[in-house]
Amino acid sequence: MPVVSARDVDLTFQTGDGPVQALKGISLDIDKGDFVSFIGPSGCGKTTFLRVIAALEEPTAGQITVNGMSPDEARRARAYGYVFQAAGLYPWRTIGGNIRLPLEIMGFSKAERAERVAKVLELVELTGFENKFPWQLSGGMQQRASIARALAFDAEILLMDEPFGALDEIVRDHLNEQLLALWGRTGKTIGFVTHSIPEAVYLSTKIVVMSPRPGRIADVIESPLPRERPLDIRDTPEFLEVAHRVRDGLRAVNAYD
Amino acid sequence: MRSILPVLSVIAAIVALWYLAAVPMNIHQAVTDAARAGQTVHPPEAAARRDLGGWRLALENPGAVAGVFSQARPRLPAPHQVLTELWRTTAGKKITSKRSLVFHGWITLSATLLGFAIGTAMGILLAVGIVYSRAMDMSVMPWAIASQTIPILAIAPMIIVVLNSVGLQGLLPKAIISAYLSFFPVVVGMVKGLRAPEAMQLDLLRTYSASKSEMFWKLRLPASMPYLFASLKVGIAASLVGAIVGELPTGAVRGLGARLLAGSYYGQTIQIWSALLAAAVLAAVLVSIVGLIERATLRRMGLNR
Numbered sequence: 028m029p030v031v032s033a034r035d036v037d038l039t040f041q042t043g044d045g046p047v048q049a050l051k052g053i054s055l056d057i058d059k060g061d062f063v064s065f066i067g068p069s070g071c072g073k074t075t076f077l078r079v080i081a082a083l084e085e086p087t088a089g090q091i092t093v094n095g096m097s098p099d100e101a102r103r104a105r106a107y108g109y110v111f112q113a114a115g116l117y118p119w120r121t122i123g124g125n126i127r128l129p130l131e132i133m134g135f136s137k138a139e140r141a142e143r144v145a146k147v148l149e150l151v152e153l154t155g156f157e158n159k160f161p162w163q164l165s166g167g168m169q170q171r172a173s174i175a176r177a178l179a180f181d182a183e184i185l186l187m188d189e190p191f192g193a194l195d196e197i198v199r200d201h202l203n204e205q206l207l208a209l210w211g212r213t214g215k216t217i218g219f220v221t222h223s224i225p226e227a228v229y230l231s232t233k234i235v236v237m238s239p240r241p242g243r244i245a246d247v248i249e250s251p252l253p254r255e256r257p258l259d260i261r262d263t264p265e266f267l268e269v270a271h272r273v274r275d276g277l278r279a280v281n282a283y284d
Numbered sequence: 285m286r287s288i289l290p291v292l293s294v295i296a297a298i299v300a301l302w303y304l305a306a307v308p309m310n311i312h313q314a315v316t317d318a319a320r321a322g323q324t325v326h327p328p329e330a331a332a333r334r335d336l337g338g339w340r341l342a343l344e345n346p347g348a349v350a351g352v353f354s355q356a357r358p359r360l361p362a363p364h365q366v367l368t369e370l371w372r373t374t375a376g377k378k379i380t381s382k383r384s385l386v387f388h389g390w391i392t393l394s395a396t397l398l399g400f401a402i403g404t405a406m407g408i409l410l411a412v413g414i415v416y417s418r419a420m421d422m423s424v425m426p427w428a429i430a431s432q433t434i435p436i437l438a439i440a441p442m443i444i445v446v447l448n449s450v451g452l453q454g455l456l457p458k459a460i461i462s463a464y465l466s467f468f469p470v471v472v473g474m475v476k477g478l479r480a481p482e483a484m485q486l487d488l489l490r491t492y493s494a495s496k497s498e499m500f501w502k503l504r505l506p507a508s509m510p511y512l513f514a515s516l517k518v519g520i521a522a523s524l525v526g527a528i529v530g531e532l533p534t535g536a537v538r539g540l541g542a543r544l545l546a547g548s549y550y551g552q553t554i555q556i557w558s559a560l561l562a563a564a565v566l567a568a569v570l571v572s573i574v575g576l577i578e579r580a581t582l583r584r585m586g587l588n589r
Contacts, residue, residue, distance in 0.1 A: 083487055102493055109491040111484050119506045119585040128502065132492045160586035 028095060029056035030184060030216045031080055036089035038075060048241035049075045050086070055235065055244065059183075062210055062217045064227035065235045066273065072242020073220045073235075077186050080218060081109050093184070105133060107184035108177030112192055114169035116161040116176075122148070123157035126176045133180055147175040150209055167198040171205070178213075185217045191226070203229055204258055211254065224277075228252075228270045229261055236273060238280035246276035302363050306352050308338025309360040314351035315341060323347070361554045369558040382538075385562050391539040393566065395455055395527040399462025400520050406463060407470025407519070408512075414471070415478040415504070416496075425475075432468050436461065436526065441533035458539075462526030466519035473515025477508025510587060513578035520570045528563060540566075 038050040050072045057063050065073035078084040079091060082098035093101035101107065108129075116125045123144050130140045148154050151171040161169055170190055177185060191199045203226060210217055221227050227234050228250065236246040250269055252260065260266050315333060319325045326344045327333055333341060342349055353362040361369075370385065377384035410428065413420040440461050447457040481503050489499050531541025540563050547556035582588035 081491055083490060102491065105493075107491070109488070111488065113484060115482075115484050115488055117485075117503070117506070119509070119587055121586065129492045132489070132494045132498055132502070162586075 030059050030061070031055070031057040031091070031093050031218070033076075033079075033091040034089055036076075036079060036086045036091050038072075038079060038084060038086045050079070051241035051243045053089070053242075053244055055247070057216060057218065057233075059216055060214055061233055062219065062231050063233045063235060064219045064221055064231040065237060066221055066224065066227045067237030067242075067245075067277065068222070068239055070242070071237040071239040073237050074188050075242060076237075077188055077218055077220050080184075081107060081186055105180055105182055107186050108180065108182045110170075110174055110177045110185070110187040110190045112189045114161070114166075114173040116169055116172060118161055121158050121160055122153065122164065122172045125161070125172060126179050129176060129180050135180075143179050143181075147178045150178060150212075151175040152205065165198075167194055167202060170194065170202065174206075174209075178209075183216060185215050187217065187219045189220050189222070192221070199226070200258060206230065207256055224270055224273050225261060228266060228273060229256065229258075234269075234273055236276040236280070238277075245280040246272075248272055248276070299363050302360075303353070306358065306360045306362045307342050307349060310352035310355055310358045311338050311342045311345070311348065313355055313358070314348045315345050317351055317355075318345070318348040357551050357553055359553065361557050365554050366557045366561055369554045370561060373558065374562075385540075385543070385558065388538060388540050388543050388559070389562055389566060392524070392527050392531065392541065392563075395458035395530065395539070396462055396520070396523045396566075396570070398455060398459035399526055400466050400523040402459060403463035403466030403519060403523060404470050404516065407467040407515070408474055410467070410471050411474030411478060412500075414475050425471075428468060428471050431464070436465060436529050437532070439464070440529050444530070444533055458527050458530035461530035462523040465522040465526035469515040469518040469522065470512070473511045473518075474508055477511030478504045480504075480507045480511065506585065509585060510582065513574065513582070516574050516578075517571050520574050521567050524563065524567050524570065 033053050033055045036050055036053040037048070040047045040049055053072075053076060065076060067073050075084060079086055080093060080098060082102040091098060094104070094106050096104065096106070116122070117128070120128065126144045126147060127140050130143060135143065144157065145154070148157060151174055153168060153171055153175060156164065156168070156172070161172070164172065174185075174187075174190065177187075191202050194202065207230060219227075219230060232250050232254070234248040234250060235244055236248065237243065238245045248269065252265060252269065312333060315325050316330065319328070319330075325333075325348065327336075336344070352358070353365070358365070373383060373385040377386075379386040379390075381387060410420075410424055414424055415421075443461055443464070444457050447453070447460065485503060485507075486499065489503060494502070528539070528541040528544070531539040532545055536542040536545070540559050543559040544556055547553070547559060579588060
């Protein structure tokens with residue numbers, strides 16, 4: 028059974044200028060252990076669809092299940108961790124305190140909180156920064172801390188909304204590599220929104236190409252690349268071939284004129 | 285330490301201007317005193333002197349200028365007169381004495397602190413209500429703003445009379461007038477502070493299925509702290525003004541307001557100015573205490589880098 032299963036999902040926002048159709052007829056399955064990227068230009072609904080999975084938005088038509096439940100039930104069952112575009116760490120909490128936040132709300136014991144904080148800090152290579160405040164860390168480290176926060180309560184699904192969009196390319200490469208390693212070790216199912224073609228191809232097992240107005244799926248590309256991916260895989264013909272397909276898919280559905 | 289010099293220069297300039305201003309303000313009285321003492325003054329007729337400007341009269345009678353700084357009831361007392369009076373009525377008197385400014389200051393301070401506590405508590409409660417209830421947002425805010433457009437001097441006697449008729453006298457009515465002034469900045473600051481968290485931070489808590497009270501205690505309240513402290517600094521100064529104004533219409537015999545009132549009844553300008561200066565010093569001390577608490581709290585929270 029797929030982890031996320033969407034059938035004909037529509038979502039229309041009511042705005043002051045009349046209804047805006049953000050999603051139209053989205054049907055998609057995400058299997059356990061998949062790394063699925065959503066790529067497309069602004070306004071194609073990739074973030075909106077991620078928010079629908081997270082029960083932060085409610086579809087106006089169609090069905091969607093997460094772990095066989097409704098997204099709302101899945102959220103209450105702590106099915107997913109969500110990483111936002113900005114790290115969004117609370118400036119008044121230390122790195123450790125920020126990672127403890129979901130654990131406090133979910134009612135973990137004090138001993139277990141400490142243990143989990145130490146574990147996820149190690150996962151994102153931030154051991155030793157537990158008692159630092161966010162402003163004492165670089166942007167890349169802050170984003171790693173926010174990933175640690177999403178991992179802390181051990182959800183099976185990780186939803187990431189352009190988590191590295193605001194970082195420079197060098198940091199981004201490094202974090203992409205770390206993210207793949209983390210995915211390999213934990214076997215989580217990851218939904219990842221991006222607008223970078225190399226990033227999507229490098230990370231994903233499945234690439235969902237979306238197009239705007241209304242937001243819909245234009246193409247779903249299963250990546251033939253192996254799960255083990257060193258950074259220089261990006262220079263291989265296979266990689267360039269997939270990147271080419273993604274670019275073609277984007278070009279076909281998005282008229283840039 | 286580097287900032288000492290500019291600060292001292294500004295103080296020196298103010299003191300110099302103050303002394304200078306005392307000349308035209310007090311010269312008429314000084315010349316009259318000199319004439320009574322048998323000295324020749326110019327012009328000799330009192331009526332003619334009255335029509336002359338202060339500076340002009342001082343130029344005509346340079347010998348009388350020294351007299352402007354040592355009168356018993358000057359229009360504008362010289363700085364050293366005010367400081368002497370301040371010293372005499374603080375260090376020079378037992379603090380239980382009715383003539384001690386420390387005694388009067390304490391009376392006003394206790395009303396200020398109680399009013400500040402009431403005003404702050406009320407301000408925070410109203411802000412929470414406004415942020416969480418749309419009905420309160422629509423209904424309370426206009427009233428809060430309207431309440432501040434009424435001159436406090438007009439409404440203070442009403443509060444005193446109404447509370448007196450239900451048997452409340454003394455400290456509490458003054459504290460309520462003081463709270464009336466100090467709750468407003470707290471409401472405005474706290475509403476802004478509680479609404480400071482971005483949509484993303486609220487969404488994050490929703491992904492944890494956090495309850496409304498967890499959103500308040502873990503996000504909205506800590507996020508509002510910098511705003512709260514900015515408001516508290518305004519609030520405590522307003523509290524002091526409220527407490528002093530609260531002492532005026534009651535014919536109070538104790539408190540800095542009472543000293544101001546008594547001074548104006550008997551033309552004791554030096555007493556008025558020293559009470560004013562004492563109130564200013566008190567306000568400065570109160571605001572800096574709030575500032576110190578702010579710095580310590582925000583540093584502990586990691587918000588003050």
